[in-house]
Amino acid sequence: MPHALITGANRGLGLEHTRQLLERGWTISAACRDPQGAEELKALDPDDGRLRLFAYDASDLTAAATLAKSVSEPIDLLFANAGMMSPQTRGFGSAASESMIDELRVNTVAPLALVEAFVDQVEASEMKVIALQSSRMGSIADNDSGGGYGYRSSKAALNAIGKSLSIDLAPRGVSVLILHPGWVKTRMGGQNGLLTVEESVSAQLDLIARAYQTDAMSGRFFHVSGEDLPW
Numbered sequence: 482m483p484h485a486l487i488t489g490a491n492r493g494l495g496l497e498h499t500r501q502l503l504e505r506g507w508t509i510s511a512a513c514r515d516p517q518g519a520e521e522l523k524a525l526d527p528d529d530g531r532l533r534l535f536a537y538d539a540s541d542l543t544a545a546a547t548l549a550k551s552v553s554e555p556i557d558l559l560f561a562n563a564g565m566m567s568p569q570t571r572g573f574g575s576a577a578s579e580s581m582i583d584e585l586r587v588n589t590v591a592p593l594a595l596v597e598a599f600v601d602q603v604e605a606s607e608m609k610v611i612a613l614q615s616s617r618m619g620s621i622a623d624n625d626s627g628g629g630y631g632y633r634s635s636k637a638a639l640n641a642i643g644k645s646l647s648i649d650l651a652p653r654g655v656s657v658l659i660l661h662p663g664w665v666k667t668r669m670g671g672q673n674g675l676l677t678v679e680e681s682v683s684a685q686l687d688l689i690a691r692a693y694q695t696d697a698m699s700g701r702f703f704h705v706s707g708e709d710l711p712w
């Protein structure tokens with residue numbers, strides 16, 4: 482059965498990815514900051530060894546390499562999902578701050594560190610898919626409302642990383658998907674979100690299944706609806 486490593490697996494989209502993939506029979510390495518306190522995640526445990534919890538704090542750039550010492554099997558789907566949005570970096574005036582560095586560290590540099598730590602295991606798997614949980618807010622062409630200095634720039638830079646990874650890892654047979662999950666009802670998305678986590682995740686998993694069938698999706702920036710988003 483396939484194996485996925487998912488970051489930010491304790492709530493929101495990461496938790497739902499874990500739930501739906503467990504339901505489909507996958508084995509999940511679920512990484513989160515506080516595995517002890519991850520009650521909703523632990524409640525998903527089918528008690529057959531397919532759910533393993535690991536401590537992972539994306540703000541520590543050595544965390545991915547440390548995690549790689551504990552997870553040694555092939556990884557069919559590496560999902561860099563953990564992310565943050567800092568209210569301090571939203572408006573013009575005091576956005577240039579340590580909070581913006583925190584956002585860049587967690588949303589941009591950590592996913593690259595994760596891929597660097599686990600690429601051999603992805604390459605050794607059957608599916609060989611890397612998914613980056615980006616955001617439409619990272620689209621420069623789509624920015625018609627301004628603001629969001631920290632979050633927008635962190636996701637735009639993540640997109641640039643995803644594109645380079647798709648080129649650098651193509652000879653190794655690895656596909657890199659850059660995904661916008663839609664506006665989803667989570668702690669980050671808020672209750673006005675247009676999609677439930679169930680809807681967003683099942684559509685994301687459909688895109689991921691398609692990426693396994695074709696190389697043509699690697700290095701593209703997808704809305705969860707399947708449409709290409711402009712950079």
Ligand SMILES: NC(=O)c1ccc[n+]([C@@H]2O[C@H](COP(=O)([O-])OP(=O)(O)OC[C@H]3O[C@@H](n4cnc5c(N)ncnc54)[C@H](OP(=O)(O)O)[C@@H]3O)[C@@H](O)[C@H]2O)c1
Nearest residue numbers: 489493494514538539540563564616664665667668669670
């Ligand atoms: N919801 C939306 O509408 C939307 C739209 C576009 C993109 N996204 C992206 O989707 C991803 C998941 O967000 P969500 O909507 O599910 O929001 P969420 O419910 O707020 O979940 C965020 C997840 O990221 C984790 N995280 C934050 N900082 C971390 C760190 N330093 N180390 C490890 N984990 C950390 C959180 O863990 P803790 O519980 O430990 O904080 C949590 O598991 C993010 O990358 C976000 O940018 C969401």
